[in-house]
Amino acid sequence: MRFLRDSLTKKAIFLFTLLTGALVVAAVILFRKEVAELPTNLFLGILLGLLVFLLLAFLFDVVVPLNRVAKQVKNLLTGKAYQRVQPSTIDEIGVFTHFFNEITTDLEKISYDVKERRRMSSELDIAAQIQKDVLPKEAPEFPGLDIVAKTRAAAEVGGDSFDFLSSPDGSQTFIYIGDVTGHGVPAGLVMVMVDTLIHSMVSMGLKSAKDVIVGTNNLLTPRISARLFMTLVMLRWDITAQKLYYTGAGHEHVLVYKAKTEKVEAIRSGGIALGMVPNNSQIIQEKEIPLEIGDAVVLYTDGLTEAKNQTGEMYEVERMSASLKKHGYLPSAESIFDHITTDFSNFVGEYVQIDDTTMIVIKYTGKEAGGKAKLSISADETKAPTKKWTWN
């Protein structure tokens, strides 16, 4: 009977054949019994019985199962509560019922995924906000230095960091730029840890950048995965002596523009990245960068030097240095910054960058000049592939 049950058409043909057969048999019997006429009541009774049989068959086999599933489909389409329907037949209505059940199961899964995605996106937004809150919104006064610092993350949460800190007695100012391996949430978490540790070290009254970095590394290394590390270079500005010192922890070069010779020196920051060895005290060193009025110092992360153009060529430190050499004479840090980033934008064009980018430009203006540093933290715009690369 399964052959008949799996199709409404087959069922209809079977019923038609059954009724036709019954009529033929009845006609043969009546013919053999030589019955020429039937009483009207009997004929109408038989006809009514057949109609009731057909109606009941149609009602229980088609209308009822179809109504049950149609009601739930309507609920689904109008956003009301719906439930799965147990298929009672294996014909087209049964297939439709099974399809409805499968669709609703998939919809529930998709709905859960969408909710989960929204939740994760919301948490990423919160993480990004926490990270932005960690980055400085205001910088201390820098008597003698004119400073511009800008960063932009390639993902919601970035691994680049910079900050400006003053020693408790106000005699020293620390400026650092850092870059955690990769980007995204793991890098962002390490960045926040390092920034917090550095703030703690400086607030404890440590006056040498070496001590700050060594102390930070000692606390950081046992608490992060061996795969994660943070490169960093820290400048210490001795306000009274008007002297600048650098301490490297495996970071990119420190670029120094000498106004007198109009040349650029790329100093290896040296040291070893934070998180690589439990004790870096024997490797980290603090050294002076002799400055004269008009000199400029540029700190950057590898998101700039490893940025590629359409042909896959990297920007490299040589192009950064050449740009600084060309624009280092400009009177303000902001104008130098703008010209370097214009050169960079022209190089990378519309090629989408995959890493966070941060740059700090410092111009030594002499004790009487200088002021507050200008800071900017940019949102991610690089996701738009046709968008020209900009900082703001």
Place this chain on the structure above:
Amino acid sequence: MSTEANITVSPNPNNPSVQVVNVSGELDESNLSEFETVVNPLIQDANNQTIIFNFGGLEFMSSKIIGYLTSIYTTMQRSQRTVILAAYNQTIADILTLVGFDQLMTHYATLEEALRATAQPAVPPAISQDVSQSSNESITLPQ
């Protein structure tokens, strides 16, 4: 777009406890998992006392790869095993020197030197004042 790298393993016939991982091309985030698939089983096998990374044909590595190599170094060091880098070019040397990674691992100019050295126990380079001084030197750029 995935960066291309060719990664092969060649056991040392003279010393089965030494495995050589030959890498050429470029290594970055996009092919890190491919690199891990080849290297992780070698690290998990405690019979491998030394792993030599032959970077002879390597043209670039990103910081993610350095992070992975650091984790390999940490894992191997914990079980008194050795990681050696060999034959990397000046570009890779610059990248490794920049983050101070060259101060962590033993490295040799050629694979042959690295293989010869594995005949005797490898000694990690001492982290000394001299090393830190040499890493702080400046480079002269074309002016």
